[in-house]
């Protein structure tokens with residue numbers, strides 16, 4: 627039964643009109659900072675059409691009204707548009723920099739037993755904050771002398787549930803040395819390995835949106851922030867908002883590690899590049 631052009635038996639099929647697509651992209655941008663341009667048209671159309679059908683919205687206009695009226699609906703939209711690619715020990719030189727240069731500098735103003743707070747934002751399915759925990763256990767001799775607190779945050783509420791569960795496939799684990807896998811993961815089951823409970827419990831997960839300041843307030847402040855492979859999805863305005871919020875959440879003199887294609891130059895004057903032997907990272911020098 628054909629009800630209207632593009633709608634058959636309650637299901638709509640692509641293509642959506644240019645105006646509808648632009649409105650949906652604007653909602654994604656307003657809520658997350660993520661920019662999807664014309665080159666991603668096919669990808670956007672497919673995802674939005676799937677969502678409209680899943681949510682039984684009947685028409686694009688209905689779906690857009692649902693998005694405008696219901697936060698949870700926008701959350702589902704954002705969750706389906708995030709790119710969650712990540713794996714253990716990604717950009718290992720930055721982990722080496724953490725243990726070899728960043729933490730030795732940070733503890734100059736701390737005493738034994740003091741808290742050191744590290745934030746992985748965005749953490750996706752958890753590989754990044756768990757890598758930090760494993761790396762420090764394996765490579766930082768002072769790991770037991772300080773109270774290390776690792777938090778992982780992401781805007782995607784579905785991927786955070788996976789992070790808490792701590793189940794990982796071969797692709798996620800492929801960069802980890804075999805002996806590390808044996809020490810920190812349960813034996814393989816259904817082609818997945820679960821992180822041991824001590825490690826799962828060593829990281830706290832909390833949802834957060836880097837472009838929405840209020841969503842970050844409860845997290846407190848950090849000594850080091852890993853913000854890798856997020857700014858690449860943003861435009862200039864969203865990058866600047868992210869940089870302001872990172873500054874707010876860093877202790878003065880704190881460090882930030884970005885992805886290898888990302889930089890703070892032309893985004894914020896608050897951060898200065900620091901060239902350590904292992905990696906170039908940024909330090910918050912407090913300029914606004």
Ligand SMILES: C[S@@+](CC[C@H](N)C(=O)[O-])C[C@H]1O[C@@H](n2cnc3c(N)ncnc32)[C@H](O)[C@@H]1O
Pocket residue numbers: 657658659660708709710711712713716747748749750751754779780781782785834835836837853854855856859885
């Ligand atoms: C490619 S992953 C990066 C994961 C990890 N940092 C890494 O480098 O392996 C990008 C993540 O950014 C998250 N994201 C997108 N927009 C966000 C926002 N406004 N606030 C917080 N996280 C966001 C996505 O949900 C996704 O999990």
